[in-house]
Amino acid sequence: MPSSSLAPILRVDRLSYCYPGSHPALRDVSFELGLNESIGLVGPNGAGKTTLLLHLNGLLPGELGAAAPRRQSAADRRDSGGSVITSDVARGATIEVLGMPVTAATLPEVRRVVGFLFQNPDDQLFCSTVLDDVAFGPLNLGFPADEVRRRVANCLAAVGLAGLEGRGTHELSFGERRRVCLAGVLACEPSLLALDEPSSNLDPRARRGFIEVLRQCPAAKIIASHDLELVLELCTRVVVLDQGRLQADGNAHDVLSDDNLMQSHGLEVPLSIRYGQRLAEPGK
Amino acid sequence: MSPEFLDRFSRGNTICHRLPVRLKIVLTLAAILAAALIPISAWPVHGCLACVLFAAHSVAEIPVAYLVRRVGFVMPLVCGLAFAVPLGDGLANALPAAAAIAVRSVLSLLAGLWLVNVTPFDRLLAGLQRCGMPRGIAAMLAFMYRYTFVVFDELAKMRAARRARTFSSRGAWREWSAAAQLLGRLLIRSLDRAERIHSAMCARGWDGRIRALE
Known part of the structure; x- marks a missing residue:
């Protein structure tokens, strides 16, 4: 595994998950992510990509099937946001972020370390002005007002939207909304970015701009996407997920250029590889 | 219909838009209280209040057509209440009571419409919070x-x-x-x-x- 020499920022070990009343969404998924590593999470629709990302932030209660889950105390199971977390440590499955197991007790710290960009900006932009929305995270982290304002200004500048604080979130274009979402995540200064379909529904110019913004972010990244060219540009490593199982894990270029592997999991070799016109060096 | 309909004119730039938010909240509350509490027998006062409200709307450059449509939107509810509530007292008293309810509702509504159409919603909320909400x-x-x-x-x-x-x-x-x-x-x-x-x-x-x- 390419990350073994570095201390992992994320370790997922034998994670399984089943949505209530549905078939298993994740089965026995294990992988590690090194500091400053960027990993692409690819696979067909319904492969479990979003489910996996939600686990990294402790957003899904891990009900881990019939095999006698280890009980936590009632106080432990209630996370601070009010939802009930059942044990993720059942059946020996663990998720560790910077060495901390993701449990109800560590959730505030885990959510500070892991920044989550949701697929639909309208789900994430819940405040009526850009300023309030980007300030939401830092305020929850308890920073004083002037530090919050500084962070908001910096993060809006980082995503190329400096000075948009006063705008209403419903007045923005789709691309701007996604950038504001990213600014809101960056304002918490996460060490790991979990990005769910960061380029979906963007026009080519907005997509290009967004890729460049992501490239500038120093945080480690885990990017779930169908946009394999984006994955190839931003990620050193690729994990293929299908039917809830890890199907492949390796160097981005090697995995994405494996025609048989791609075809059998509803993917295709990116055109830039197929035609030998690589847009960028892999891993840069 | 688009939700912009609710406060379409709130980002204008008239003297009404520039008034301090809390003053506008107090003025609106005063108008609503007056509409609700002054006896309906003192109808000239209600007439004056209506004139003041229309003047406020016209200073804020809110078109009459918009107001009519907006008030028309809640008229079924107002009329329903106006006729359902007084019926308990017998038909003889029902008509004046119904008129009173209708007049008070429409005047209060006009006051509220003025407030949301001269104040952007986020500033209105901030103002309300400073008033203790x-x-x-x-x-x-x-x-x-x-x-x-x-x-x-x-x-x-x-x-x-x-x-x-x-x-x-x-x-x-x-x-x-x-x-x-x-x-x-x-x-x-x-x-x-x-x-x-x-x-x-x-x-x-x-x-x-x-x-x-x-």
Whole structure:
């Protein structure tokens, strides 16, 4: 595994998950992510990509099937946001972020370390002005007002939207909304970015701009996407997920250029590889 | 209909828009209290109040046509109340009482419309909070305002999708039942969305307390 020499920022070990009343969404998924590593999470629709990302932030209660889950105390199971977390440590499955197991007790710290960009900006932009929305995270982290304002200004500048604080979130274009979402995540200064379909529904110019913004972010990244060219540009490593199982894990270029592997999991070799016109060096 | 309809003129730049927010809140409350409390027998006072309100709207450059449509929107409710409530006292007294309810409602509504159309909603909420409105209520109103736009958008898309596959009118009953199904779907979608929003809030460290930048 390419990350073994570095201390992992994320370790997922034998994670399984089943949505209530549905078939298993994740089965026995294990992988590690090194500091400053960027990993692409690819696979067909319904492969479990979003489910996996939600686990990294402790957003899904891990009900881990019939095999006698280890009980936590009632106080432990209630996370601070009010939802009930059942044990993720059942059946020996663990998720560790910077060495901390993701449990109800560590959730505030885990959510500070892991920044989550949701697929639909309208789900994430819940405040009526850009300023309030980007300030939401830092305020929850308890920073004083002037530090919050500084962070908001910096993060809006980082995503190329400096000075948009006063705008209403419903007045923005789709691309701007996604950038504001990213600014809101960056304002918490996460060490790991979990990005769910960061380029979906963007026009080519907005997509290009967004890729460049992501490239500038120093945080480690885990990017779930169908946009394999984006994955190839931003990620050193690729994990293929299908039917809830890890199907492949390796160097981005090697995995994405494996025609048989791609075809059998509803993917295709990116055109830039197929035609030998690589847009960028892999891993840069 | 677009939700912009609710406060279409709130970002104007007239003297009304530039007044301090708290002053506007106090003026509006005063107008509503006057409309509600002054005896209806003193009808010239109500007439004066109506004139003042219309003057305020015209200074704020809010068109009369807009006001008429906006008031017309709630008239069924107002009329329903105006005729249902006094009937308990017998028919003889019903008409003056109904007129009183209708006049008071319309005047209060005009005052409220003036307030939301001369103050951007986020500033109005900040003003209300400084007047002592609890943060929880302010947060609820802010969410309502934010997602009114999204839900209306979604409704418009669903209606367009339905129309795209409706080839002939199939009678009023079918229309109504299709509309009911549409609203049901919208409710379910909105509940799903509420869950995702909750996740998004938790992901950015929300712990149940609402904080605001002052």
